[in-house]
Amino acid sequence: MLEKIQNSNDVPEYDFIFFDCPPSFSILSYSVLSCCNLVLIPINPDFFAAKGLDLLISSLRIRIEPFPLPKIGVFMNKAKKPGGNSTKRYSNETQRYLDDAADVLERVSKKYDLDVRLFDTAILDRVGMKRAIQEGIPSESRSQFQELGNEIYTYLSE
Amino acid sequence: MDSELLNRLRLIEEKLDLLVKGIEDLRAQNAARTQSRKRKEKLPAPTAEEIAKNREQFSNLYQRWLEGKELEVHNELDGIEIEQLRRLADANNLNVTARMPKRRILELISARFREKRQLHKPPIERS
Numbered sequence: 001m002l003e004k005i006q007n008s009n010d011v012p013e014y015d016f017i018f019f020d021c022p023p024s025f026s027i028l029s030y031s032v033l034s035c036c037n038l039v040l041i042p043i044n045p046d047f048f049a050a051k052g053l054d055l056l057i058s059s060l061r062i063r064i065e066p067f068p069l070p071k072i073g074v075f076m077n078k079a080k081k082p083g084g085n086s087t088k089r090y091s092n093e094t095q096r097y098l099d100d101a102a103d104v105l106e107r108v109s110k111k112y113d114l115d116v117r118l119f120d121t122a123i124l125d126r127v128g129m130k131r132a133i134q135e136g137i138p139s140e141s142r143s144q145f146q147e148l149g150n151e152i153y154t155y156l157s158e
Numbered sequence: 159m160d161s162e163l164l165n166r167l168r169l170i171e172e173k174l175d176l177l178v179k180g181i182e183d184l185r186a187q188n189a190a191r192t193q194s195r196k197r198k199e200k201l202p203a204p205t206a207e208e209i210a211k212n213r214e215q216f217s218n219l220y221q222r223w224l225e226g227k228e229l230e231v232h233n234e235l236d237g238i239e240i241e242q243l244r245r246l247a248d249a250n251n252l253n254v255t256a257r258m259p260k261r262r263i264l265e266l267i268s269a270r271f272r273e274k275r276q277l278h279k280p281p282i283e284r285s
Contacts, residue, residue, distance in 0.1 A: 093253070096250075104277065
């Protein structure tokens, strides 16, 4: 796949290319995962997302070997803000599963000797995101995506 | 006749005194209760140091719970004063409210312990 892209005259020179892969493994996702620089995993703030990280990363490792595993970046999607006059950054539930995800990733990265990172920036749940295709990204979400983009860029440059 | 009337009046006066004293006592008790409730509401927000201490305590309790000392951990949590228990739960990102009873907070903590245990279970290895 990578060779095809490199040797093709029709493909413009992009700085970054994103492939949106399904959660299941197919020949296409296998090809993408074998040649990419970074696997970006969005997780929701719930128990199964945190628990599933372990399974997902160990499955990735099994499928991509003997090729070296790319960098793996994880970020929280649909994060919730705290209610009332709380000074916390995220809601209790979001923070709990963010901590759990960090815990799982630390364990998995040590176990399989992988380069894994949980990004500090989480994307907040906004009703406007559902209408983003027609109306564009909501202004308050723009800065979050920019911060996340910067974190990803820094991680890739390391 | 007059002395009997006077005696009765004195008795009524004593009873009235008792009633007035009782009402005053009740008022004082209510005022004290309201005062303590107000004081409870105005507890300062937990400091970063206190949050770290509560998290460490929660982690220690979880480790002991995981080792099979469930009853010991439950009794220890049950012995903690409710406001402190709320702070312990809140520092560990559990959804507790100011009016939540102790039993419910204990249930939340137990559920979190079980969830953490599930999270640390390794996935089934495929052959």
